[in-house]
Amino acid sequence: MNVQPIATVSERVNEIRALTARIVNEDILPHENMMWITEARGSYRDADVKESAALREHVRSRVRQTGLWAPHLPQEYGGAGLGFLELAYMVEVLAYAVGAASLFGMVAPNSGNESLLVRYGTEEQKEKWLVPLIEGRFESGFSMTEPDRPGSDPRSLQTTARREGDQWVINGHKWFTSNGKRADFFIVMCRTEEDHGDGTDSNARMTQIIVPRDTPGVTVVRGIEVWGVESDHCEIIYDDVRVPVANQLGETGSGHQAAQDRLGAGRVFHCMNSVGQMWRAFDLMVERAATRHVHGGPLESKQLVQAFIADSYMDVQSARLMTIHCAERIDGGHTARTEISAIKVFVPAAYHRVVDRAIQVWGAAGVSGDLPLAHMYQTARVLRLADGPDEVHRILIAKRVLGQHRKGSGWDFAN
Ligand SMILES: Cc1cc2nc3c(=O)[nH]c(=O)nc-3n(C[C@H](O)[C@H](O)[C@H](O)COP(=O)(O)OP(=O)(O)OC[C@H]3O[C@@H](n4cnc5c(N)ncnc54)[C@H](O)[C@@H]3O)c2cc1C
Numbered sequence: 001m002n003v004q005p006i007a008t009v010s011e012r013v014n015e016i017r018a019l020t021a022r023i024v025n026e027d028i029l030p031h032e033n034m035m036w037i038t039e040a041r042g043s044y045r046d047a048d049v050k051e052s053a054a055l056r057e058h059v060r061s062r063v064r065q066t067g068l069w070a071p072h073l074p075q076e077y078g079g080a081g082l083g084f085l086e087l088a089y090m091v092e093v094l095a096y097a098v099g100a101a102s103l104f105g106m107v108a109p110n111s112g113n114e115s116l117l118v119r120y121g122t123e124e125q126k127e128k129w130l131v132p133l134i135e136g137r138f139e140s141g142f143s144m145t146e147p148d149r150p151g152s153d154p155r156s157l158q159t160t161a162r163r164e165g166d167q168w169v170i171n172g173h174k175w176f177t178s179n180g181k182r183a184d185f186f187i188v189m190c191r192t193e194e195d196h197g198d199g200t201d202s203n204a205r206m207t208q209i210i211v212p213r214d215t216p217g218v219t220v221v222r223g224i225e226v227w228g229v230e231s232d233h234c235e236i237i238y239d240d241v242r243v244p245v246a247n248q249l250g251e252t253g254s255g256h257q258a259a260q261d262r263l264g265a266g267r268v269f270h271c272m273n274s275v276g277q278m279w280r281a282f283d284l285m286v287e288r289a290a291t292r293h294v295h296g297g298p299l300e301s302k303q304l305v306q307a308f309i310a311d312s313y314m315d316v317q318s319a320r321l322m323t324i325h326c327a328e329r330i331d332g333g334h335t336a337r338t339e340i341s342a343i344k345v346f347v348p349a350a351y352h353r354v355v356d357r358a359i360q361v362w363g364a365a366g367v368s369g370d371l372p373l374a375h376m377y378q379t380a381r382v383l384r385l386a387d388g389p390d391e392v393h394r395i396l397i398a399k400r401v402l403g404q405h406r407k408g409s410g411w412d413f414a415n
Pocket residue numbers: 109142143144145146149150151152153175176177178179226233382385386387388389390391392395
């Protein structure tokens with residue numbers, strides 16, 4: 001990966017980019033095909049599994065030595081304590097190597113749950129759930145989406161938590177809770193008050209509650225098949241699940257806000273992650289175009305392939321600049337709701353287009369397990385519906401633009 005200093009960012013951002021790129025280029029990419037061999041694979045050799053684990057451990061220790069471990073967490077919790085922009089620029093570089101985030105101590109959904117616990121957790125909750133999560137002794141899941149209600153409209157969620165003495169009693173049906181099979185606890189989004197139709201904001205009726213997996217009444221029904229393969233995105237029933245009131249995260253009714261915090265600014269990191277992966281797909285496409293000969297000449301001499309390269313260049317560059325613009329606004333303390341919605345729609349779609357072209361240029365190899373492109377393609381597709389489907393964000397963008405127009409002014413693209 002070609003990472004040179006950027007003239008317009010701080011010295012620290014450039015240092016973080018360079019340190020991350022060095023690990024990606026020296027310790028991950030040369031071993032990429034050996035890096036992810038585990039028992040979970042259909043066919044494997046014990047020696048390869050061992051070598052693979054050793055390679056991952058080597059990267060983790062190098063990341064720790066470099067001071068970049070858990071970059072999303074404050075230093076007091078063992079993280080690198082990076083600022084918003086520093087983290088955004090770092091994520092772009094480490095995403096170039098697919099899966100590298102886990103080698104830097106940032107594994108979804110644990111990382112999002114860690115940030116939630118740092119922000120909303122009591123000292124007791126931090127001790128009990130956050131510390132073991134950070135130390136890798138615990139796994140976790142975030143349980144919000146339900147099969148019978150639209151996830152794109154969180155106000156409609158039906159899982160309830162009823163207060164009985166010093167306990168919450170939870171009843172509900174969730175699905176697509178990632179990491180569901182391995183999680184030691186779930187953060188469950190619950191409706192904690194009845195909606196009486198009195199016009200009160202129904203978002204203010206949601207509360208997030210920590211539910212240990214071994215609590216009676218929690219049933220992990222199945223890992224849902226995703227893209228034809230059984231996954232760790234799980235369907236879960238919560239049936240009269242009783243947990244202490246002390247397991248409530250933040251104030252009663254703060255659940256929607258907490259989810260927005262998790263998703264809102266977090267979308268910048270998701271998008272920088274996509275940009276890093278687009279960058280990788282782009283480089284792979286260029287490499288193949290320059291080396292593969294078909295019909296009497298290199299692919300790079302074919303104008304249709306040149307168009308793929310040019311269109312992908314524009315997709316990567318525009319996705320990247322939009323995301324950085326959004327990150328700078330947030331970092332500067334400005335509202336960025338329109339910008340966040342815009343990157344949520346634009347970046348996954350651009351990512352999808354770039355990977356699609358890279359696969360086309362690579363032919364059959366493009367969909368094989370020998371390259372990271374097939375995995376990227378599936379990821380890009382999911383991103384268009386997860387985290388708030390594109391349509392919802394398009395509506396939000398249009399609402400704000402039209403609202404501005406009604407106030408008598410046009411949109412100011414420069415600010
Ligand atoms: C791989 C994967 C992992 C996931 N991990 C988690 C997790 O860990 N925890 C969790 O809680 N959830 C998770 N999810 C769920 C995800 O967040 C939801 O799928 C997403 O929020 C969409 O909700 P839904 O599937 O209920 O779709 P729905 O809300 O039913 O929407 C379906 C479609 O309707 C259309 N639509 C929606 N609203 C509008 C509108 N206003 N106008 C026009 N069209 C509209 C869109 O095209 C949308 O895609 C995961 C999903 C996937 C695929």
